[in-house]
Amino acid sequence: MTSIASSATAVPRRRRPLTALTLGVAGLLLATACSAGGSEEGASSSAGEGASSSTAPEQSSAATEGAGQGDPAALEGVSLTVAEDGTPSVDVGGGVETDQTTTRVLDAGEEPTLDHGSIARLHFLTADPTTGDVQAESFTQDPQTVILDDQLKQANPEMYELLTGVGVGGQIAAYVPSQEIPAPAAPSASEGASASTTNVPAQLFVYSVAERLPTVAQGEEVAERDERLPEVTVQDDRPVIATPEGEAPEALVVQPLIQGEGREVTVEDTVTVHYTGVTWSDGSTFDSSWERGAPTTFPLSGVIAGWSEGLEGQKVGSRVLISIPSEQAYGEQGTPTGDLKNEDLLFVVDILDAQAPAPQN
The missing domain is CATH 3.10.50.40 (Chitinase A; domain 3)
Structure with a gap:
C-alpha cells in the first residue's frame, strides 16, 4: 500500500478543512481524552498506509x-x-x-x-x-x-x-x-x-x-470510451480495472465513466473520494479505499499532479478512469517508501464530495 500524496511534498492527508467544525470536534476530543486517557495515535496516517480493514x-x-x-x-x-x-x-x-x-x-x-x-x-x-x-x-x-x-x-x-x-x-x-x-x-x-x-x-x-452522501458515483453512464484504456467492470458494487494491455498513453488521459451532476471540482478543493489504483505494467492493485472499507478525504493541492489535473473540472458524483504517466505520478523518485518508480498508473475514482477552502477571517 502507498499514499497518493505527492512524493515531493510527502504530506499526510487531511480529513477536513480546519474550520469551526474541526475546532468543535477537537474541543470535544480534548476534553474526553483528558478525562478518559484517549489518544490520537495513528490519526494522521496517509491514504493507504497501514490500512488493514480485514474485518x-x-x-x-x-x-x-x-x-x-x-x-x-x-x-x-x-x-x-x-x-x-x-x-x-x-x-x-x-x-x-x-x-x-x-x-x-x-x-x-x-x-x-x-x-x-x-x-x-x-x-x-x-x-x-x-x-x-x-x-x-x-x-x-x-x-x-x-x-x-x-x-x-x-x-x-x-x-x-x-x-x-x-x-x-x-x-x-x-x-x-x-x-x-x-x-x-x-x-x-x-x-x-x-x-x-x-x-x-x-x-x-x-x-x-x-x-x-452516496458512497458510489451517481449519474448517467458515459458511452464513449478511449479504446487505449482497459475496461472497468463493477463487482460487488465496486469498480474493477481489467488488466491493462499494450503501451500506456504518453500523456494524461481522463475518461469519464459516469457523469455526475454536482458542481465542478477545482484544484483548491478538498475532495472526498473512493478509488483504486493499479499499475500499467501488470495491473496489480497498490492502493484502494474500497479495500479499506471507507472513502478518503484530502486537499487536491497535496496529491500527485495526475490527480490534481485529472480531477479538476470533473463533477461531484462522477466516476472517472485516469491514466497517469510516471512523470505525473511518482517519477524516478517513487513513493516515500521507494515503490512505483517510473510506473505509469491507472486510477478509477468516484468523486463523492468537494469542499472549497474555508473562508479566511
Missing part, C-alpha cells in the same frame, strides 16, 4: 432520542431551532448543570442512519451552556463533511459513537465542563516557579446531520 464493521443500530454518555439527563432541556434563513438558536432551559463531559441525542433523525463508512455533512454550533447564546455556527454556511471511518474512530471514538446510528435531520449535543489547563510559562519565569493554570469555560456543542 467488516458491525451493523449499527438506530440512535435513540435521549441516549448519550456521561450525564445525558443534564442536557434534557437543550433544543435547537433553525430559522428560515438558516440562523440557529439554542434553548438550554434552566442551563446545563453537570461536572461530566456529556453527550445526548436530541433528535434521532430519519432513515437511513449513519454507520461505518458513511459520509455525513454536518452543521455545527457552539453555545453558552448557561444562556444558550450562540458563539459560533456553520448553519448559515455550507455544511462540513465528516467520514465515519477508522481514523475518526481512533482519533475521536466519542464523536464516532455519537454520530453512529443518527439519521438525516438528527441532532446531537455535547457538553464539555470548564477545565483548568496549564498556562504557557513566561519566558522570564525563574526556575522553580509554580506553574499557573488557565480556566477554559464550559462549552455546549450541537451538531445536526444535514445530509448523508
Whole structure:
C-alpha cells in the first residue's frame, strides 16, 4: 500500500478543512481524552498506509432520542431551532448543570442512519451552556463533511459513537465542563516557579446531520470510451480495472465513466473520494479505499499532479478512469517508501464530495 500524496511534498492527508467544525470536534476530543486517557495515535496516517480493514464493521443500530454518555439527563432541556434563513438558536432551559463531559441525542433523525463508512455533512454550533447564546455556527454556511471511518474512530471514538446510528435531520449535543489547563510559562519565569493554570469555560456543542452522501458515483453512464484504456467492470458494487494491455498513453488521459451532476471540482478543493489504483505494467492493485472499507478525504493541492489535473473540472458524483504517466505520478523518485518508480498508473475514482477552502477571517 502507498499514499497518493505527492512524493515531493510527502504530506499526510487531511480529513477536513480546519474550520469551526474541526475546532468543535477537537474541543470535544480534548476534553474526553483528558478525562478518559484517549489518544490520537495513528490519526494522521496517509491514504493507504497501514490500512488493514480485514474485518467488516458491525451493523449499527438506530440512535435513540435521549441516549448519550456521561450525564445525558443534564442536557434534557437543550433544543435547537433553525430559522428560515438558516440562523440557529439554542434553548438550554434552566442551563446545563453537570461536572461530566456529556453527550445526548436530541433528535434521532430519519432513515437511513449513519454507520461505518458513511459520509455525513454536518452543521455545527457552539453555545453558552448557561444562556444558550450562540458563539459560533456553520448553519448559515455550507455544511462540513465528516467520514465515519477508522481514523475518526481512533482519533475521536466519542464523536464516532455519537454520530453512529443518527439519521438525516438528527441532532446531537455535547457538553464539555470548564477545565483548568496549564498556562504557557513566561519566558522570564525563574526556575522553580509554580506553574499557573488557565480556566477554559464550559462549552455546549450541537451538531445536526444535514445530509448523508452516496458512497458510489451517481449519474448517467458515459458511452464513449478511449479504446487505449482497459475496461472497468463493477463487482460487488465496486469498480474493477481489467488488466491493462499494450503501451500506456504518453500523456494524461481522463475518461469519464459516469457523469455526475454536482458542481465542478477545482484544484483548491478538498475532495472526498473512493478509488483504486493499479499499475500499467501488470495491473496489480497498490492502493484502494474500497479495500479499506471507507472513502478518503484530502486537499487536491497535496496529491500527485495526475490527480490534481485529472480531477479538476470533473463533477461531484462522477466516476472517472485516469491514466497517469510516471512523470505525473511518482517519477524516478517513487513513493516515500521507494515503490512505483517510473510506473505509469491507472486510477478509477468516484468523486463523492468537494469542499472549497474555508473562508479566511
